[in-house]
Amino acid sequence: xxxxxxxxxxxxxxxxxxxxxxxxxxxxxxxxxxxxxxxxxxxxxxxxxxxxxxxxxxxxxxxxxxxxxxxxxxxxxxxxxxxxxxxxxxxxxxxxxxxxxxxxxxxxxxxxxxxxxxxxxxxxxxxxxxxxxxxxxxxxxxxxxxxxxxxxxxxxxxxxxxxxxxxxxxxxxxxxxxxxxxxxxxxxxxxxxxxxxxxxxxxxxxxxxxxxxxxxxxx
Amino acid sequence: xxxxxxxxxxxxxxxxxxxxxxxxxxxxxxxxxxxxxxxxxxxxxxxxxxxxxxxxxxxxxxxxxxxxxxxxxxxxxxxxxxxxxxxxxxxxxxxxxxxxxxxxxxxxxxxxxxxxxxxxxxxxxxxxxxxxxxxxxxxxxxxxxxxxxxxxxxxxxxxxxxxxxxxxxxxxxxxxxxxxxxxxxxxxxxxxxxxxxxxxxxxxxxxxxxxxxxxxxxxxxxxxxxxxxxxxxxxx
Numbered sequence: 215x216x217x218x219x220x221x222x223x224x225x226x227x228x229x230x231x232x233x234x235x236x237x238x239x240x241x242x243x244x245x246x247x248x249x250x251x252x253x254x255x256x257x258x259x260x261x262x263x264x265x266x267x268x269x270x271x272x273x274x275x276x277x278x279x280x281x282x283x284x285x286x287x288x289x290x291x292x293x294x295x296x297x298x299x300x301x302x303x304x305x306x307x308x309x310x311x312x313x314x315x316x317x318x319x320x321x322x323x324x325x326x327x328x329x330x331x332x333x334x335x336x337x338x339x340x341x342x343x344x345x346x347x348x349x350x351x352x353x354x355x356x357x358x359x360x361x362x363x364x365x366x367x368x369x370x371x372x373x374x375x376x377x378x379x380x381x382x383x384x385x386x387x388x389x390x391x392x393x394x395x396x397x398x399x400x401x402x403x404x405x406x407x408x409x410x411x412x413x414x415x416x417x418x419x420x421x422x423x424x425x426x427x428x429x430x431x432x433x
Numbered sequence: 434x435x436x437x438x439x440x441x442x443x444x445x446x447x448x449x450x451x452x453x454x455x456x457x458x459x460x461x462x463x464x465x466x467x468x469x470x471x472x473x474x475x476x477x478x479x480x481x482x483x484x485x486x487x488x489x490x491x492x493x494x495x496x497x498x499x500x501x502x503x504x505x506x507x508x509x510x511x512x513x514x515x516x517x518x519x520x521x522x523x524x525x526x527x528x529x530x531x532x533x534x535x536x537x538x539x540x541x542x543x544x545x546x547x548x549x550x551x552x553x554x555x556x557x558x559x560x561x562x563x564x565x566x567x568x569x570x571x572x573x574x575x576x577x578x579x580x581x582x583x584x585x586x587x588x589x590x591x592x593x594x595x596x597x598x599x600x601x602x603x604x605x606x607x608x609x610x611x612x613x614x615x616x617x618x619x620x621x622x623x624x625x626x627x628x629x630x631x632x633x634x635x636x637x638x639x640x641x642x643x644x645x646x647x648x649x650x651x652x653x654x655x656x657x658x659x660x661x662x663x664x665x666x667x668x669x
Contacts (some may be wrong), residue, residue: 291533357594
């Protein structure tokens with residue numbers, strides 16, 4: 215069951231962070247390999263020929279692509295340690311629904327916030343906050359989306375926190391001011407070693423975004 | 434809640450309802466899953482897009498879309514989420530393999546096809562140069578699906594229909610009638626032999642065959658849509 219586990223990843227990727235957190239939560243050792251996305255390795259291209267993207271989880275030589283699929287795979291294979299996905303089918307469906315929602319909204323809206331200006335950026339900020347508020351509603355009074363312990367939705371969402379500072383600087387707004395419950399939840403998550411060690415420093419991410427802006431010629 | 438609404442939502446533990454739209458491949462795949470597993474359900478046709486029922490909006494406040502499955506009064510939205518739920522609650526005639534790795538592969542292809550579905554319909558929505566680009570794009574997508582996804586298998590699920598087959602089923606339900614309206618055919622025996630064989634196997638499956646919308650009706654529906662896109666393009 216343990217076997218050889220390699221994660222092809224890129225340090226600022228919120229998608230890669232999901233798998234890092236899942237593996238850390240379950241205490242599973244693996245080899246982390248940093249990819250240079252301007253110079254993708256032969257291994258990456260061979261293991262993910264369809265998308266040619268990170269993260270790729272390679273287990274005993276076989277690739278699992280797409281972060282949500284990786285987290286489900288990790289949870290199924292190492293099901294006896296720190297379960298992330300609920301066992302009740304309806305609760306699972308609810309968790310999957312919210313992970314799908316996060317996937318449909320967060321990355322694209324976040325990208326618009328740092329890539330655009332003016333009206334487009336203003337609309338993206340507004341929608342981004344609306345999405346976080348919807349998620350706050352789903353969290354309710356729970357400690358985590360998963361209840362008393364970290365769950366699938368927590369793992370899918372918390373990586374975006376590492377990009378919040380960059381969004382706030384580029385968009386000139388405060389996420390905490392608009393969504394205090396969300397930030398309170400983030401802080402609870404960050405107290406867990408599995409999360410704290412899997413997320414890069416927010417300032418580093420911001421510097422990275424500034425570099426990207428230069429490369430893409432965005433002011 | 435008004436008394437009449439209370440009555441509507443009062444259900445038995447086992448009652449299954451599906452809110453759908455006759456022409457939608459997203460609700461169609463849920464019908465296929467329910468039928469493949471012999472699950473009894475009540476179907477509610479939604480009058481899209483301008484006259485969505487209060488119940489639909491109540492059951493899916495986030496996206497306000499069909500399909501929504503309601504089981505014992507509890508709603509589930511998003512077709513892939515619904516398919517996995519159905520597979521877990523009614524595990525016979527499984528849509529997903531038992532092996533964790535094989536499951537990850539099945540989920541990968543279901544997700545890939547799902548994500549490419551709307552782009553694959555661009556050739557129907559667009560005109561001129563944009564349409565040309567969309568047509569080329571479709572060839573690339575279908576080539577990837579045929580080579581990496583289906584390979585030499587009868588179905589994406591192997592010998593039996595699986596979750597990725599139900600998602601790719603939009604090819605018979607929507608892509609084929611779109612091709613007829615536009616006058617362009619993608620999946621031919623010489624261009625995509627394996628996908629062509631898949632279309633035959635899938636459409637001849639007894640459950641699928643008996644549960645496709647009326648082809649002529651879909652074509653007529655799409656002819657109106659095509660004119661709508663043509664007019665929008667001219668006015669933009």
